[in-house]
Amino acid sequence: MRKISRVPYARWQEDRATHLVVLLVDGGSWDGPVSWRKPVTFGLSFGLTPIAIAWVPSYLRNGVRARTVLLGLFAADCVLEVAGITVQAWRHMPSHFNMETPFDTGMSMTPAVGGGGLVAILATLSAAAFRRRPGGPPGMALALRAGCGNLLVGLLSGAAMIARGVYLTRTGHQLAGYASTASLRPLHGVSPHAVLVLPVLACLLAMTSWSPHTRVSVVRAAVGCYAAAVAAALVWAVAAY
Incomplete structure (x- = not known):
């Protein structure tokens, strides 16, 4: 099974210590779209974010049933995202922007479709924070609204990364597709965790x-x-674009 050439990943946002443990156990490369660093990073992020998303709505003034449905869909989406990325790492194939075979195309489009679901779910939850003042201790309303606002920035930057990468891949510039996401990774990595x-x-x-x-x-x-x-x-993303 042919491997696609690796391109450097931005290292600032990734947990190297955890990746090193996985690397020592399983072997493989330290960098690139076929390394274990990507599923480890996504696993950590998708582990922390559901904790926040499950806790934060307790301060929002929305219906319990609607909240339960949204959180269930969000949890399923997170599992789907990380599972797809992990399967591709196990196969030593890139999980994003990989259209080499029908199976790879399906696995590559899964994060894109899942990302759209995340935007819709989290935008719905965030709207509740701005529609009615959240409860909680002093400062919580401001913290929740600012956190949700930053979360939406992170989601939109992720959507921009996927859209740009898919476009370049489908026009025959796969390596450029991987490289094109580098400028937005700091923004995409920092902003969601404000919530x-x-x-x-x-x-x-x-x-x-x-x-x-x-x-x-x-x-x-x-x-x-x-x-x-x-x-x-x-600013860094715009300057580096």
Whole structure:
């Protein structure tokens, strides 16, 4: 089974220590679209994000039944995404932008279709945070709304990566398709996790003796710092495009 040439992945967002353990056990390459680093990274991200998405809606004022359905679909989508990427790593084939065989095409399109499902599900949950003020301790409403906003930025950047890569692959530029996603990876990696980081900060501040005004001010400062990091990643993406 022919392997497609590897291209460097951006290393800033990936858990090298965990990947190294997998590498020592299974062998294989450290870099590239056929390495185990990709399923390990996706597994970690799709492990943390469902924790946040299962916890955050408890502060949103939406129906329990609708919330349960959305969370169930989200969990299934996460499993599908990681499973597809892992299967391709096990086969030593790229999981994204790989149209070499009908099976590879199906596996490659799975993350794209799953990504569309994630956008729809998370956009629905995020809309609830802006439609009605979330509950929780002081600063939680701001943390949730800022986290959901950043999450949507991450989803849209991921959609842009997939759209660009699929276009280049289908026009005969597969290696360019892999390389084209590099500029957006920092933005795609940083922004989604605000939905966990900022609400956790609001909960931790609730355990202090600080006044509500002070706690809200700290959350507001954290939101500003996170926004600056996301803006820097966006500027870098535009400059590197």
